[in-house]
Amino acid sequence: MNFLLSIGSERNWYKYFEFNEQTDNRTDIRNILLVVFTLIAAVTFQAGVNPPGGVWQDGNGNQYHIPGTAIYASQTKYYYVFLIANTLAFSYAIFVILSLTHKFPFHFELWIATMSMATTYVSAIFAVTPREAVKFRFILITAFVPFIVRFGIHCFRVCYKKIVE
Template sequence: MIPRSTGKSWFSYFQFNEDRDSPNEARNVLLIIVGLIAAVTFQAGVNPPGGVWQDTGSGHFAGRAIYASQKDAYYVFLVSNTLAFSSSILVLVSLTYRFPFHFEIWVATASMMVTYVSAVFAVTPREQVHFRYVLITAVVPFVTRCLIQMFNWCRRGSG
């Protein structure tokens, strides 16, 4: 039960607390969350909102995303979904570092990323999206994490 006498809000009550929560519990919760995010974003990339055209007709081709007919909205969806997928994969791999079968986790994760990219390429009309921006978006979390690590190492080395 949330203590009412302390004046704390429910939001601060459920935040991570080092005195109460163990790192192992936090890692387990994060693994569940990023696993869910990875699954949902993967599914959304493979089967985009609105589905795909079932036939080839005026201005569309069978197997292409219906949502792509709204170019700007689809682009926002694709970039946001890819960023969420890529970020969740980064966290998932980071949290399982040095776990048993870590190499196998990397292989499965890399294969899932390739599958995601190939599915997105398959359902997205070529003329609708500049794929280089989607690929750059996919790399952003990894590059950002590397830059943060390098900054921290440089700061520790000079202090």
């Protein structure tokens, strides 16, 4: 009840939960981010392995679908958007997890396990997606977007620092 009273009309709930560098512990924030991004990685991994609508179970004499492929892939445009967005979310979650655990004990082992999970994700996507539904090069490019964006930001900062100095 005290919590509800502390969020009166003068302060909104968003402002109440906002990060405050003076009062919030960096270790706690990192732990919270690790939990959130691990949840995102788990959900997106599961969605990639078992796409919405499931997979075709048998041929049933139907020439239009192959057993083991995504039912959702029959709606090519929507499935393509799903795969791009899901892969982007999965890649960013993996990137943030690896960034937040940099120089932790067993970081190399975490890197190997994470890359193995990413490989499993990619192989599952390839297995359940009919070849004609998606151009896989775009999915692979999407998987590298977080790394490309961070590298671009790093290069921009280095160049900007040299120009300013």
